[in-house]
Amino acid sequence: MKILTNKDLQVACQIMAEQIVRDGHGQQAVIFGVPRGGLPVAYLLSKYLSGSIVADNIEHATIVVDDLIDSGATSEKYTMLPFYALFDKRTDSVQEWYVFPWENNACHGADDIVTRLLQYVGEDPSRGGLHETPNRVLKAWKHWTSGYGQTPKAILKVFKDGAEDCDEMVIVKDIPVYSHCEHHMAPFFGVAHVAYIPNGKIVGLSKISRLVDIFARRLQVQERLTNQIADAMNDHLKPLGVAVVIECRHMCMESRGIQRQGASTITSSLRGVLKSDKMARAEFMGLLK
Numbered sequence: 130m131k132i133l134t135n136k137d138l139q140v141a142c143q144i145m146a147e148q149i150v151r152d153g154h155g156q157q158a159v160i161f162g163v164p165r166g167g168l169p170v171a172y173l174l175s176k177y178l179s180g181s182i183v184a185d186n187i188e189h190a191t192i193v194v195d196d197l198i199d200s201g202a203t204s205e206k207y208t209m210l211p212f213y214a215l216f217d218k219r220t221d222s223v224q225e226w227y228v229f230p231w232e233n234n235a236c237h238g239a240d241d242i243v244t245r246l247l248q249y250v251g252e253d254p255s256r257g258g259l260h261e262t263p264n265r266v267l268k269a270w271k272h273w274t275s276g277y278g279q280t281p282k283a284i285l286k287v288f289k290d291g292a293e294d295c296d297e298m299v300i301v302k303d304i305p306v307y308s309h310c311e312h313h314m315a316p317f318f319g320v321a322h323v324a325y326i327p328n329g330k331i332v333g334l335s336k337i338s339r340l341v342d343i344f345a346r347r348l349q350v351q352e353r354l355t356n357q358i359a360d361a362m363n364d365h366l367k368p369l370g371v372a373v374v375i376e377c378r379h380m381c382m383e384s385r386g387i388q389r390q391g392a393s394t395i396t397s398s399l400r401g402v403l404k405s406d407k408m409a410r411a412e413f414m415g416l417l418k
Contacts, residue, residue, distance in 0.1 A: 132228045138173060141215040146177035149192065154211050159184045159191045161210075163203060166196030169231055170215060197227055239267055273309060276346035281361035284339050287330040296369070298409070300324035300416055301337045310381050311348035319377030319393065324413050325362055326369040326402060337362075351377055351396050359398035370403030372413045 149155045158181040162171030171183045171194050184190040193207045198217040216227055226239070240263035247254045247262065254263075304321040321341050344357045359373040374397045383390045402409045 131226070133230065135230055138215065138230070142170065142173045143177055145194070145213050145215060146174055149178065149211075149213060152211065154192050155181070157181065159189055161187045161190035161193050163193060163195040163207070166229060166231070167194050170194045170196050196229055240264060243267065272346070273307075274346055274348070276343045279343045281340055281343060281365055284336050284343070285332055285361065285365040286336065287332050287366055289330055292327050292329055292331045295327045295331060298324050298326050298412060298416070299331070300413070301334055302417070304338050304341045306341060306345050306375060306377060308345040308347070308349045308354065310379060311350060313381040313385070314348065315379070315381035315384070317351065317377045317379040317381070319375065321358065322374045322417055323358060323362065324372045324403065324416070325366060326409070328367055328369045330366055330368075332366055351375055351379075351394055355396040355398040359400055363400045368401065370401035370406070370409060371399070372403040372410070373398045374417060
């Protein structure tokens with residue numbers, strides 16, 4: 130996280146002005162600032178470009194400026210004119226969260242995202258019942274996406290003691306799954322069933338549930354989630370076989386779009402003998418039933 134000072138902005142704006150001049154767009158530039166963050170940048174930039182003015186609308190502009198290019202989605206909307214930004218996260222070597230002076234200090238400016246979303250859907254963020262909503266939403270999303278800060282290696286501690294002569298299937302059924310789809314950021318939820326056949330090493334049963342959480346608590350698609358769990362088990366335990374089956378309901382399908390309530394999506398991922406051996410695979414499927 131990088132909390133920017135006014136001095137940081139002045140330096141960045143001067144560098145951007147020099148680039149605009151080199152590109153041949155600095156002479157009597159008419160600057161349009163992308164709402165909201167681009168507007169203060171436009172006024173600051175006008176101090177460094179002699180003869181420039183800030184445009185009220187893009188029709189009269191010769192260049193477009195913004196505070197930050199993140200994914201590039203905003204800049205793609207303004208391809209009709211030269212586009213400049215103080216910072217470009219696509220090229221930054223260190224991916225940081227930038228906090229500008231004009232953003233709210235609470236939660237380092239991130240709560241402004243929630244406030245703007247409330248405004249977008251037609252709500253009044255100043256309404257009494259919504260005063261604490263931005264902070265609550267950020268806290269909730271921090272939990273829902275906590276898997277990004279965890280790795281399977283940190284939790285999949287294996288044991289040789291207790292694994293002697295253990296070559297039969299170990300299965301943990303009905304592990305709760307709560308995740309969000311990466312396409313609509315809508316919830317999907319259900320259960321996961323994870324099985325493995327030890328090969329001289331076993332893992333604590335609670336760690337399998339935690340492994341599911343690590344990958345579920347990220348923006349996901351169910352197919353990838355299933356494979357990630359199976360691959361992590363396979364890579365860290367080196368078992369004879371691994372099987373993962375996930376069954377979930379998706380709110381992006383039930384509450385919008387086709388709106389088919391109650392439909393379940395089942396995905397599976399098999400490794401080792403649980404994929405190649407029909408009898409082992411049939412035993413796993415039988416235990417699920």
